Amino acid sequence: MPTTDPSRVDAGEDAVTRTQRRIMDAAMDVFLRDGYVGAKTDEIASAAGASKQTIYKHFGNKEKLFEQIVLDRCRGIDQLFQDALAELAGTDDVETALRTVARNFVHALAQPSLLRLRRLVIAEAGRFPRLGEAYFRAGVDRVHVMLASAFEQLTDRGLLRVDDPMLAANHFAWLIVSIPVNRVMFCGDDTRFTPAELDHYADAAVRVFSAAYRPSD
Amino acid sequence: MPTTDPSRVDAGEDAVTRTQRRIMDAAMDVFLRDGYVGAKTDEIASAAGASKQTIYKHFGNKEKLFEQIVLDRCRGIDQLFQDALAELAGTDDVETALRTVARNFVHALAQPSLLRLRRLVIAEAGRFPRLGEAYFRAGVDRVHVMLASAFEQLTDRGLLRVDDPMLAANHFAWLIVSIPVNRVMFCGDDTRFTPAELDHYADAAVRVFSAAYRPSD
DNA sequence: CCAGTACCGTACCGTACGGTTCACCGCCCG
DNA sequence: CGGGCGGTGAACCGTACGGTACGGTACTGG
Secondary structure (H helix, E strand, O other): OOOOOOOOOOOOOOOOOHHHHHHHHHHHHHHHHHHHHHOOHHHHHHHHOOOHHHHHHHHOOHHHHHHHHHHHHHOOOOHHHHHHHHHHHHOOOHHHHHHHHHHHHHHHHOOHHHHHHHHHHHHHOOOOHHHHHHHHHHHHHHHHHHHHHHHHHHHHOOOOOOOOHHHHHHHHHHHHHHHHHHHHHHHOOOOOOOHHHHHHHHHHHHHHHHHHHOOOO | OOOOOOOOOOOOOOOOOHHHHHHHHHHHHHHHHHHHHHOOHHHHHHHHOOOHHHHHHHHOOHHHHHHHHHHHHHOOOOHHHHHHHHHHHHOOOHHHHHHHHHHHHHHHHOOHHHHHHHHHHHHHOOOOHHHHHHHHHHHHHHHHHHHHHHHHHHHHOOOOOOOOHHHHHHHHHHHHHHHHHHHHHHHOOOOOOOHHHHHHHHHHHHHHHHHHHOOOO
């Protein structure tokens, strides 16, 4: 039975051949540049150095190609923060650890490629509801859950005072990234941020978060 | 001169006739439902009860129609908050005033039509850079500027301790709306929020904001 | 040498859609 | 009465693009 389980985000079993990889990378470039409808399969083919027929043989049609690419790119986003968060949960100096996490976070998320993907998914969330949801769960919620778990541990150790960990995680994350992310969403990819600027946002966010969620000692 | 002419602030230039209004409303519906490329001019025409020829006579082409509609819809968004913010700047009970503003804010922004427009603009910001920027300035930044001004006044009166008003305004606004707004961006229009839920987000945001930006008295 | 597999390049098909043209109609105004 | 004006509806055109067909090339294993 061919397992086309919609609830599953393509678990494992991805024997991605070299050509498939080449096509997927090229297609991602084109999709990010031109959007889903703006992307022409001819152009994807030529960008991949492949023939259209090969693309259709491997991916069936444009929609499936798009879905597979985005879902593939979703995987592993959270890996970026696993380490930093593990360290956060174990540290004693919460303030500086939070600052480190925050800076990593904002720098990782301000990557133009990630932001363009984010915009693309938002743009097509109407046409591909499963995709928007999957991206949200894999790319946004996952990080929040990890943050929440860290905050819970820190609360247990008396270093933080958090009663609703998911809410606190949301506050933390959005305090950090809302300004740059939303600016890019509307004002295009040409808006770049200096590292200092991003650090500033991160530090300010940590300041606010700490004031609200650190025990009054 | 049409008799139904409320809230006519700008002088002349765009005397929107009845048919134009009808076309613009219908077009907005179709654009919001199907996106820019998905929207067919035939469908807009039939939805407006107008002929394609009339549309092209008044608006030139699809792009201009789209731009004009969105820009038109941009105007007046900030009006929603003018009053609440004026009251905020003058009050003594900052905490409850902030809570009122926050609740109004989140309820106003969680309107499905506004969120769909937001998603549409984000989606087309690549194709229409001017549009994305205009929407950002008219719909997002404007509110932040007004907030910042209010925070500045409250700081002068010693009721708040804000050194970077625009930053504080961003923190306030995104603390309030980030959770629902981002959920809808990815998970489609079917996600609805109960008023109680929205109030909860607003109150939690005010709690965090106050902890960070109220003088330690 | 053959069969199978994987791929390329090009030409092709069907259709959808932005935009235009044409014929026609009701209305107000001089 | 007539003629502009603003509107309708439908047919039409050009082009773009998803998807397919077909013929040709290179490599692999037997």
